[in-house]
Amino acid sequence: MRMSSKRTFNPARLTRDVVLYAILMVLVVVFGFPLLWTLSASLKTIPEFAEYPPKLFPISPQWINYWTVLNTPRVPVLTWLLNSSLVVVLTTIGTTLTSALVAYSFARFNYRGRDFLFFITLATMTLPAQVTLIPQFILFFKMGMMNTLYPLWVPAWFGGGAFGIFMLRQFFKSIPRDLDEAALIDGAGYPRIFWSILLPLLGPALATLAIITFIASWGDFQNPLLYLNSPDKFTVSIGLQFFNNAPEVGGVPMRHLLMAACVMSMIPTVAIFFIGQRYFVQGVVMSGLKG
Amino acid sequence: MQPTQNNNAGKLAALLGVKTRFQVNGALWGYVFALPWIIGLIVFWLGPIFASLYFSFTEYDIISDPKWVGTANYVKAFTTDSQFWPSLGKTFYFTALFVPTTIVGSLMLAMLLNQKLRGTNIFRTLFFIPHLVPAVAIAVVWLYLMHPRLGPINDFLRAIGIEDPPRWLGSSDTALESVTLINVWAALGGNNMLIFLAALQGVPQDFYEAAEIDGANTSQKFWKITLPLISPSVFFVLILTIIAALKVFTTAMIAPQTPGGPSYATWFILVHIYHEAFLYLRMGYGSALSWVLAVILIVFTIIQNVTAKRWVYYENE
Numbered sequence: 001m002r003m004s005s006k007r008t009f010n011p012a013r014l015t016r017d018v019v020l021y022a023i024l025m026v027l028v029v030v031f032g033f034p035l036l037w038t039l040s041a042s043l044k045t046i047p048e049f050a051e052y053p054p055k056l057f058p059i060s061p062q063w064i065n066y067w068t069v070l071n072t073p074r075v076p077v078l079t080w081l082l083n084s085s086l087v088v089v090l091t092t093i094g095t096t097l098t099s100a101l102v103a104y105s106f107a108r109f110n111y112r113g114r115d116f117l118f119f120i121t122l123a124t125m126t127l128p129a130q131v132t133l134i135p136q137f138i139l140f141f142k143m144g145m146m147n148t149l150y151p152l153w154v155p156a157w158f159g160g161g162a163f164g165i166f167m168l169r170q171f172f173k174s175i176p177r178d179l180d181e182a183a184l185i186d187g188a189g190y191p192r193i194f195w196s197i198l199l200p201l202l203g204p205a206l207a208t209l210a211i212i213t214f215i216a217s218w219g220d221f222q223n224p225l226l227y228l229n230s231p232d233k234f235t236v237s238i239g240l241q242f243f244n245n246a247p248e249v250g251g252v253p254m255r256h257l258l259m260a261a262c263v264m265s266m267i268p269t270v271a272i273f274f275i276g277q278r279y280f281v282q283g284v285v286m287s288g289l290k291g
Numbered sequence: 292m293q294p295t296q297n298n299n300a301g302k303l304a305a306l307l308g309v310k311t312r313f314q315v316n317g318a319l320w321g322y323v324f325a326l327p328w329i330i331g332l333i334v335f336w337l338g339p340i341f342a343s344l345y346f347s348f349t350e351y352d353i354i355s356d357p358k359w360v361g362t363a364n365y366v367k368a369f370t371t372d373s374q375f376w377p378s379l380g381k382t383f384y385f386t387a388l389f390v391p392t393t394i395v396g397s398l399m400l401a402m403l404l405n406q407k408l409r410g411t412n413i414f415r416t417l418f419f420i421p422h423l424v425p426a427v428a429i430a431v432v433w434l435y436l437m438h439p440r441l442g443p444i445n446d447f448l449r450a451i452g453i454e455d456p457p458r459w460l461g462s463s464d465t466a467l468e469s470v471t472l473i474n475v476w477a478a479l480g481g482n483n484m485l486i487f488l489a490a491l492q493g494v495p496q497d498f499y500e501a502a503e504i505d506g507a508n509t510s511q512k513f514w515k516i517t518l519p520l521i522s523p524s525v526f527f528v529l530i531l532t533i534i535a536a537l538k539v540f541t542t543a544m545i546a547p548q549t550p551g552g553p554s555y556a557t558w559f560i561l562v563h564i565y566h567e568a569f570l571y572l573r574m575g576y577g578s579a580l581s582w583v584l585a586v587i588l589i590v591f592t593i594i595q596n597v598t599a600k601r602w603v604y605y606e607n608e
Contacts, residue, residue: 017408031418031421031476034421035420035424052446098327105320109324111309117329127589130561131578132335132336133339133581135340155331159328159332194324218425225565236427241545262431266423266424266428269423270424273420
């Protein structure tokens with residue numbers, strides 16, 4: 001952007017740019033077409049859906065499909081969206097809040113076992129979470145939490161996971177200690193220092209963690225697959241699988257409605273990404289460069 | 292009275308690894324703030340890790356008590372389970388296809404976006420969107436795109452004169468490659484690309500200028516400057532991508548007609564574990580399989596960390 005106004009005419013450079021834009025356009029089709037096709041299919045009538053050759057743009061877009069899919073009792077998409085929203089909101093708040101608390105403890109306090117605890121925390125990042133899956137399942141089974149949403153969000157309230165703790169700890173360490181000490185001298189307790197002084201300064205880092213958690217939790221398939229078994233308890237991911245296995249509800253083909261449900265499942269994460277793109281990119285990059 | 296009290300306070304301080312009363316107070320608060328994670332580590336990490344190690348030596352259907360069977364589960368996996376070796380083979384084959392394609396592809400995307408063209412941000416966002424879509428929705432959409440008779444991909448292939456286009460997910464000959472294709476599409480513009488892009492932007496511009504003065508061509512600049520300087524990021528991405536590939540699951544559960552199908556073509560190790568543990572409730576056998584996978588993942592991480600010293604360039608050293 002910056003450079004373009006100053007750029008002088010240069011045939012070699014022009015050729016190069018034309019070639020690069022051509023490649024980019026091919027990539028736009030590769031990445032964009034499946035999404036555009038889904039949107040288009042979700043706006044068709046069922047005869048149009050099966051039509052050959054298919055039209056990319058339906059003549060009269062059936063926006064009503066979105067209303068219909070939200071009101072089809074056999075596939076309660078609205079319930080799934082609400083269940084997913086509940087899980088995602090609770091997971092995101094739990095992860096950001098408790099991992100900030102733990103990170104505060106690791107970054108600012110001296111106590112026996114702290115470094116060992118931190119070492120174990122880092123070790124969980126390299127240990128495959130797969131081996132914890134079966135015992136966690138047994139645990140929630142024994143606690144009578146099958147077919148409830150609890151197994152999906154409760155673990156997030158216990159520190160949220162090593163990634164978040166590690167990331168926020170780095171941020172706490174970048175905040176000067178004088179700030180805490182001044183507040184301490186003024187008579188503020190540690191909870192108050194955490195909540196009113198440090199947490200606000202941590203805003204961007206918390207936003208990053210919140211967005212990453214939100215996207216991962218919204219798209220999660222494995223846990224809902226293990227824990228949920230009745231359609232009224234499904235989250236979006238497992239609900240889409242259920243819908244996909246029975247796209248003919250009551251004998252009527254509803255593939256266009258399935259596509260509408262797919263589009264709706266994409267909206268929250270894409271929206272969150274656009275709102276917080278800056279923080280998200282920052283977070284991914286940080287995880288990559290400091291690893 | 293006074294000395295005893297001091298003595299007790301001193302003991303507490305020594306126990307917490309600190310000296311003054313003020314520090315004792317701080318240390319106690321430190322424990323309080325770390326408490327959620329201490330509980331979480333025990334209940335959701337350490338406990339389960341040891342529990343699954345124990346279960347892997349038992350026969351356990353979750354209803355009745357676990358029954359100790361020694362190494363029988365591991366013996367079964369390595370000798371009599373007809374799907375164990377094939378599922379590992381398919382997982383490795385998927386990894387061998389997926390990892391190089393995604394890494395080379397996302398590096399090329401990142402380099403393309405690093406050319407300072409107009410509109411780069413828009414392209415970057417568009418390439419990233421598949422990464423935001425729930426994996427299940429991706430699988431469902433591609434299932435329709437790849438439909439052998441009605442899907443737009445085969446419509447297109449027939450339109451350009453390919454009489455007999457592949458049956459994609461519908462045939463056991465092409466299902467695994469189709470699942471790979473879907474995963475590559477979803478991963479290409481994702482986190483890997485962002486990490487590479489940031490790494491490329493961190494390469495000092497004057498390195499290239501100096502190389503140009505010395506008459507270096509584009510390929511020399513890439514192999515001699517770009518790649519060595521971004522090698523820490525490549526290394527990091529490589530580990531993450533291999534680990535993610537070995538855990539391939541969702542696409543294989545959704546996109547083919549039957550999970551892991553057709554005729555076991557996409558029956559990856561996690562699909563196998565899922566069926567054994569959660570559908571047939573063989574928790575002991577499932578735990579043993581999980582540990583086999585875990586050991587493979589750990590071995591990969593170790594191998595890479597050991598070999599990294601040879602080819603990863605760290606600026607500070």
